[in-house]
Every structure is written in structure tokens, then in C-alpha cells.
Amino acid sequence: MIFSINASRGNDLLVDSFIPRAEARPAEQKHEPGWLLSTRAAIAASVLAALGFGGLFAYWKRRGRFMAASMSAVLAGAFVILASVMFGEGRTSATQPNPPDVPALSDAPRRLQDGTVFAAKPTQRLLEVRTAAAEPQTIHPAVTLIGRVMADPNRSSIVQSIYGGRVVPGDDGIPRIGQTVRKGDLLIRIEPHLPIADRTTILEKVGEIEQLMAITDNKLRRLRPLAERGAVPQGQVNDLESELEGLRARRETVRNSRTGFEELRASTDGIITAAKVAPGQVIQPQDVLFQIADPSSLWVEALAYDEIGLKQPEAATAMAPNGQQIALSLVGTSRALRQHASVVQFAIPEPPAGLNIGQPLNVMVQTGAPVSGLVVPRNAVVRSGNGENIVWLHTEPERFEPRPVRVVQVDAARVIVAAGISEGEDVVVRGTDLINQIR
Structure with a gap:
């Protein structure tokens, strides 16, 4: 029995057979x-x-x-x-015993002698095999670049100490990696380390200021009664009061110049991607203590070893770890070489959730003259036992045939089959790896 199903998402054939079973007679009724x-x-x-x-x-x-x-x-x-x-x-x-029944052919998937694969319809449904007709298109080929994910320089920051010293955690402790912070949030305090000579100099300076403050305060106490009786102008009293306030401010400034805590705060919004501090740790000036990045604003930095004309590329894409295609937009190309290659940076308008900073990616940049061919998904092309690229064609309802092909890169999800198959042939676009493993 063959059932043909035509739907908007595709066509399918259901093949099965109905075999009547002979009922066994009871033992007492045998003649x-x-x-x-x-x-x-x-x-x-x-x-x-x-x-x-x-x-x-x-x-x-x-x-x-x-x-x-x-x-x-x-x-x-x-x-x-x-x-x-x-x-x-x-x-x-x-x-003499009755002749044995002839065993029926098995429906197990197997590789036939001519290299084709037999897979029954139940097996195809189990493997989720899907096919699509190859259609010709004219499209720009792609060049593959090796890149990695980086944080947007305008939306990321690092936290460093200017003077160095001992780490003192805040009221909520030391921030952990993955914690969300806002611009201006207090991360940690740094207790500066002062040599003995510096402490002595500061104490001497504070002593001098306090001595001047005591002299000014005595003058002020003598002149206030005289100013009240009109014997001394009131302006002298005001001058002494101003001088006393200035001395107090100088004393606080000198006392807290290197003895107060240094507060380290977040410079941008985002999450903490690196934290290299512990309570009581002694750090040096300009040590990188925290790294903050915004996961919703990421870039991709790639190396181009050939001249690929990136001034106006047609499109640039990359493939996420979960198989999702990522659209990229060109930011710029450096005029200086790094390891004999040009540095190319792309922005990710909508980064996927599972993308991490530092993760390697293959970047597909469409450039050059357009070419014509049959466009198929990248998953439809697999490697045969001898290492050549092949696709599997659905030639019969339960038979698949391997076909060597020559492919040209298009983007992260598609390739152009330049030779090997004809227009309209059914190509396996899903479950290709599983069919290729049948032996």
C-alpha cells in the first residue's frame, strides 16, 4: 500500500504492506x-x-x-x-517435519552493495529525515575568516587601582563573576600602603598645621571681645575666622592624602566577566582587578590573510554554537598587519544568548563576482569515507544515493553546489549525518 501526502511544507510517501495471518487449529480438531x-x-x-x-x-x-x-x-x-x-x-x-517458512526481508537500515542506503519509512521518521528540491540561484560567494568574539570597546571597561594597597571588601562583599552592575556602583575599597618615611612627613605636616591653627585660634579669642566693644575692626575677626577654616581644611587634606581608602567603582553597565581579587590581597598599581562587559553589545574580530575587498561586502554571517545564523555588520578594517593579516572587526546587532566573549567563530563574508548554482543548506553536505564532499539524494521512497559534489561557500547556513547534482533532484537536508553513518 502506498499513500502519497502533499502538504504546504513538503511531500512524503508512506509505504507499508498488509499480510493476512493463518489461524492455528486446536490440537483436538486436527485430522x-x-x-x-x-x-x-x-x-x-x-x-x-x-x-x-x-x-x-x-x-x-x-x-x-x-x-x-x-x-x-x-x-x-x-x-x-x-x-x-x-x-x-x-x-x-x-x-517428516513441515517445511520452514521463508523469512521475510528485514526493515533494518543497511548499506547496499552498490553504495546506496536502504531506510524504511519508520526509520526515516525516527531519524527525522527531510528532503528538499535543489533550486538554482545567483549569489555572491563567501570567503571564510577565522575570528573570535570580543566585547564592544564602548560598552566595556576594566577596573584598576592607581596607588595600590590592600583589598578591603565592601558591605556586600567582593562582587562575583556574572554579577550585574550599574555605572557608579562601589565594587571594593583599597587601603593604601604608606612607607614609614611618608607617614613621618605627613605627621610633621599635620603638626605644623595644627600649631598654626592654635595660634590663629588664640588671636581670634583675644580680638572678639575687643571687636564687640568697637576697639578693633570687625574685619580682623572675620579674617582670622577664614584663616582658621582654611587651616582645618588643609589638615584634613594632608591627613587623608594617602591614608584614606581608595574606592573603586564600575565605569559602565554590564556584567562582571573577570574578578581577580580576594579580601586582604595586596595589589600593585594598575593591576586589572575587574572586567565589565555588556552581553547585549558584542563584536567579532577576524583576521584576513588575502585581499577580499571588505569596503562594501554584500553580507557577513557567522554560525552560533547552537547552529543559529548570526548576522554581522562591518565596523572597519585596520591598515596595520597583525601576524601578516589584516584585522577586520564586525558588530553583532542582535547577539544570541549563548555567545561568550573569546569564543572562536567562522565568519563568512560575501564578496566578489556573483556565481550561479544550486543552493542547499550547509548540513546537506557531508564527508564520505575517502574525504570528498557528498550529498545524499532521495531517489526512491526507501532508498538514498550518495553523490560527490563540488561546493562553494555562501554564508554560515548555505553553500552552492557547483557540480554533481541536477536541478529538481531531492536532496536530504536534515538527518544527512545519520544516513551517512549507516553501514
Whole structure:
């Protein structure tokens, strides 16, 4: 039975067979076949004939007619022999087992001698095999670049200490990796380390300022009563008060110049991608303590070893780890070489959720003159045992044929089959790896 299904998403054929089953008879209802009954009747008749001719042999012998007695004896012996032969054949036929049933062909997937693969329809549904007709298109070929994911320089930052010292955690502890922070959030405090000579100099300076403050305060106490009686101008009192406030501010500035805590805060919004601090750790100036990046703003940096004309590329794509195609937009190309290659940077307008900074990616850049060919998904092309590129064609409802092809890169999800297949042939676009593994 063959059922043809036509749907908007594709066509399919369902092939199956209906085989009637013979019901077994109960043991008490079994009957002996007719040939066995006829054989037994013939044996009984032969035995009776042998007995009859044996009686005639005895009768003619008593009469003295030896010729007739001899003929009766010969006929009796012949019937005895006939009965014995028929009895032996009956036992052999009765004890011979029934011929075994011819086993049916198995529906297990297998590789045939001509290299094709047989896969029954239930197996195809289990492997989720899908096919599509090859259609010709004219499209720009692609050049493959090796790149890696990087953070957007405008949306990422690093946190460093200017003076160095001992790490002091905040009220909520030290931020962990993966934690979301906002611009201006306090991350940690740094207790600066002061040599003994610097501490002595600061203490001496503070002492001088405090001495001047004491002298100014004494003058102010003497002049205030005089200013109240009008003996001294009020402006002198105001000048002394201003001088005293300035001395106090100088003392606080000198005292906290290298003895106060240095607060390190987040420079941008994002998540913490690296944290290299621990409570009580002594750090040096300009050590990178935290790295902050925005996962919604990522770039891709690739190396181009050939001149590929990236001024106006047709399109640029990359493939995510989960198989999703990532659209890229060109940011710029450097005029300086790195490891004999030009540095090319792309922006990711919509980064997928599973993309991480530093992850390697293959970047497909469409450039050059357009070419014509049959465009198929990249998953439709696999490697054969000898290493050449092949596609699997759905030639019959349950048979697949390998076909060597020559492909040209298009983007992260498609390739152009330049030679090997014809327009309209059904190409396996899903489950190709599983069919290729059938042996």
C-alpha cells in the first residue's frame, strides 16, 4: 500500500504492506490427511491378498498340484513385499517435519552493495529525515575568516587601582563573576600602603598645621571681645575666622592624602566577566582587578590573510554554537598587519544568548563576482569515507544515493553546489549525518 501526502511544507510517501495471518487449529480438531488414509487401506488390502494367496498355496500343495502352489506362493510373497514398502513410506512421510517458512526481508537500515542506503519509512521518521528540491540561484560567494568574539570597546571597561594597597571588601562583599552592575556602583575599597618615611612627613605636616591653627585660634579669642566693644575692626575677626577654616581644611587634606581608602567603582553597565581579587590581597598599581562587559553589545574580530575587498561586502554571517545564523555588520578594517593579516572587526546587532566573549567563530563574508548554482543548506553536505564532499539524494521512497559534489561557500547556513547534482533532484537536508553513518 502506498499513500502519497502533499502538504504546504513538503511531500512524503508512506509505504507499508498488509499480510493476512493463518489461524492455528486446536490440537483436538486436527485430522489425518487423505493420502495417509489411502496408504493404510492399500497396506491392509495387500496383507489380505497375501493371506489369500498363502491359503491357496496350502490348498494346491495338498492336492499335489505343485505348479499352482508355486504361483500362489510367489504372489503371496509379492503382496507381502508391497505391504512392507508401503508401510515404510507411510512412516517416513508421517514423521517428516513441515517445511520452514521463508523469512521475510528485514526493515533494518543497511548499506547496499552498490553504495546506496536502504531506510524504511519508520526509520526515516525516527531519524527525522527531510528532503528538499535543489533550486538554482545567483549569489555572491563567501570567503571564510577565522575570528573570535570580543566585547564592544564602548560598552566595556576594566577596573584598576592607581596607588595600590590592600583589598578591603565592601558591605556586600567582593562582587562575583556574572554579577550585574550599574555605572557608579562601589565594587571594593583599597587601603593604601604608606612607607614609614611618608607617614613621618605627613605627621610633621599635620603638626605644623595644627600649631598654626592654635595660634590663629588664640588671636581670634583675644580680638572678639575687643571687636564687640568697637576697639578693633570687625574685619580682623572675620579674617582670622577664614584663616582658621582654611587651616582645618588643609589638615584634613594632608591627613587623608594617602591614608584614606581608595574606592573603586564600575565605569559602565554590564556584567562582571573577570574578578581577580580576594579580601586582604595586596595589589600593585594598575593591576586589572575587574572586567565589565555588556552581553547585549558584542563584536567579532577576524583576521584576513588575502585581499577580499571588505569596503562594501554584500553580507557577513557567522554560525552560533547552537547552529543559529548570526548576522554581522562591518565596523572597519585596520591598515596595520597583525601576524601578516589584516584585522577586520564586525558588530553583532542582535547577539544570541549563548555567545561568550573569546569564543572562536567562522565568519563568512560575501564578496566578489556573483556565481550561479544550486543552493542547499550547509548540513546537506557531508564527508564520505575517502574525504570528498557528498550529498545524499532521495531517489526512491526507501532508498538514498550518495553523490560527490563540488561546493562553494555562501554564508554560515548555505553553500552552492557547483557540480554533481541536477536541478529538481531531492536532496536530504536534515538527518544527512545519520544516513551517512549507516553501514
